[in-house]
Amino acid sequence: xxxxxxxxxxxxxxxxxxxxxxxxxxxxxxxxxxxxxxxxxxxxxxxxxxxxxxxxxxxxxxxxxxxxxxxxxxxxxxxxxxxxxxxxxxxxxxxxxxxxxxxxxxxxxxxxxxxxxxxxxxxxxxxxxxxxxxxxxxxxxxxxxxxxxxxxxxxxxxxxxxxxxxxxxxxxxxxxxxxxxxxxxxxxxxxxxxxxxxxxxxxxxxxxxxxxxxxxxxxxxxxxxxxxxxxxxxxxxxxxxxxxx
Amino acid sequence: xxxxxxxxxxxxxxxxxxxxxxxxxxxxxxxxxxxxxxxxxxxxxxxxxxxxxxxxxxxxxxxxxxxxxxxxxxxxxxxxxxxxxxxxxxxxxxxxxxxxxxxxxxxxxxxxxxxxxxxxxxxxxxxxxxxxxxxxxxxxxxxxxxxxxxxxxxxxxxxxxxxxxxxxxxxxxxxxxxxxxxxxxxxxxxxxxxxxxxxxxxxxxxxxxxxxxxxxxxxxxxxxxxxxxxxxxxxxxxxxxxxxxxxxxx
Numbered sequence: 001x002x003x004x005x006x007x008x009x010x011x012x013x014x015x016x017x018x019x020x021x022x023x024x025x026x027x028x029x030x031x032x033x034x035x036x037x038x039x040x041x042x043x044x045x046x047x048x049x050x051x052x053x054x055x056x057x058x059x060x061x062x063x064x065x066x067x068x069x070x071x072x073x074x075x076x077x078x079x080x081x082x083x084x085x086x087x088x089x090x091x092x093x094x095x096x097x098x099x100x101x102x103x104x105x106x107x108x109x110x111x112x113x114x115x116x117x118x119x120x121x122x123x124x125x126x127x128x129x130x131x132x133x134x135x136x137x138x139x140x141x142x143x144x145x146x147x148x149x150x151x152x153x154x155x156x157x158x159x160x161x162x163x164x165x166x167x168x169x170x171x172x173x174x175x176x177x178x179x180x181x182x183x184x185x186x187x188x189x190x191x192x193x194x195x196x197x198x199x200x201x202x203x204x205x206x207x208x209x210x211x212x213x214x215x216x217x218x219x220x221x222x223x224x225x226x227x228x229x230x231x232x233x234x235x236x237x238x239x240x241x242x243x244x245x
Numbered sequence: 246x247x248x249x250x251x252x253x254x255x256x257x258x259x260x261x262x263x264x265x266x267x268x269x270x271x272x273x274x275x276x277x278x279x280x281x282x283x284x285x286x287x288x289x290x291x292x293x294x295x296x297x298x299x300x301x302x303x304x305x306x307x308x309x310x311x312x313x314x315x316x317x318x319x320x321x322x323x324x325x326x327x328x329x330x331x332x333x334x335x336x337x338x339x340x341x342x343x344x345x346x347x348x349x350x351x352x353x354x355x356x357x358x359x360x361x362x363x364x365x366x367x368x369x370x371x372x373x374x375x376x377x378x379x380x381x382x383x384x385x386x387x388x389x390x391x392x393x394x395x396x397x398x399x400x401x402x403x404x405x406x407x408x409x410x411x412x413x414x415x416x417x418x419x420x421x422x423x424x425x426x427x428x429x430x431x432x433x434x435x436x437x438x439x440x441x442x443x444x445x446x447x448x449x450x451x452x453x454x455x456x457x458x459x460x461x462x463x464x465x466x467x468x469x470x471x472x473x474x475x476x477x478x479x480x481x482x483x484x485x486x487x488x489x490x491x492x493x494x495x
Contacts, residue, residue, distance in 0.1 A: 078246050079246075079247065080247075081246045081247060082246075082247050082259055083246060083247050083248065083249045083251075085246070113378070113379065141339075141401070141404045141405050141408065142338040142339070142376065144405060144408045144409075144412075145375050145376060145377050145378065145408050145411065145412050146376075146377070146378035148408065148409065148412040148413065149377060149378050149379075149412050149415070149416070150378060155262075155266050156262040156266075156405065156409065158246075158247050158259070159247055159255055159258060159259060159401075159402060160401045160402060160404065160405040161401065162401075167339065167400075167401045167404055167405070169405050
């Protein structure tokens, strides 16, 4: 399951966001705001996508943010944008940054590719549902082959150039419905499994992996199968809440 | 934003980026890449699969532009065993030139690799390492016959263009292998065989005892079914698509 982290439920994922920023090189751990902003793009418009391993640690993730008011590409690296490119500041454009995976997930094994594929599908499905049709990002040239073969529809936006002391290029990821369908077929799935948790304060006390597994199990059960489980669960909670004699 | 007025190499690079996203055959991709590298002073290019995870290192020529027989000979004669650029491809994350790695091997061994190439007119070469997501290692080798100095900007453009050529080419190759083999008729197969042998339509007509016009018609049909624009591409395309070529009439 891919956890979708928005400003509304961000407090639930404080520990996981810190893990993601540690995964990405150069993550700034300075807590600049009360909610723990990490860099210029980490504000109240940022949306994160996280996948957790069996132990609840972040396995891979990334961040998107609307590019209409600010973006790394336009404001820091405009030299990577070709002359005929459509306006990157459009309302239907997200900038993708911080796409990272834990070292154990970087190997060529098919299971690793499937896990990373879950993340990629979740990102473009979420984008499509929110009316976004383009994602833009900057890719280091040595990471470009992986990006070009990952299943996303990727297009180069301009000539390569220097960015953060290495050769990089601006690319666009297609988030159209056709691109979503194509990736679903490649991954042989009906749709991604995304989790949008509410931002209840009390939810922060529950281990996220257990919540994820509970909800995954619930999704697999029919309503008739769920009903007795919910009755038992409610009874267990009431017993737990009952005052001791 | 990049300026509107560009140099020919810059324009050719952008043009290749656009083409690569739209082409549907490996031949189209190769033609476009050829125009791009030619604008940068390269006269030959080849994409080699250097290594696949779990298998011995045995480079294989996948596709290329310009005269590629040098790459085929390189593989057939196993020159990669002494080629310092093969070792460099595994660890390099940026393009490197021949003269940057030539000194890493004993002079005689390096000479055995590079001298035959230089005898064909090559001055220097640029190798673009491509590390795929599933552990495969490829190399796009570009050969220059006129200029042996590769600027930083040229290397950056060739780095990205080379990665795009290799990865998009692989994807197109895989699609061809997955697609059903084109249904060439017996006559079309015979004509493609003799075209590959270097025969003209008139000569093929004499061999098959049909008219020259009929041969031209069969060759045109074969080109359409195999998705190629030029006669010279027929045999390679047929081989890649699993069409067995032979000259037997039955």
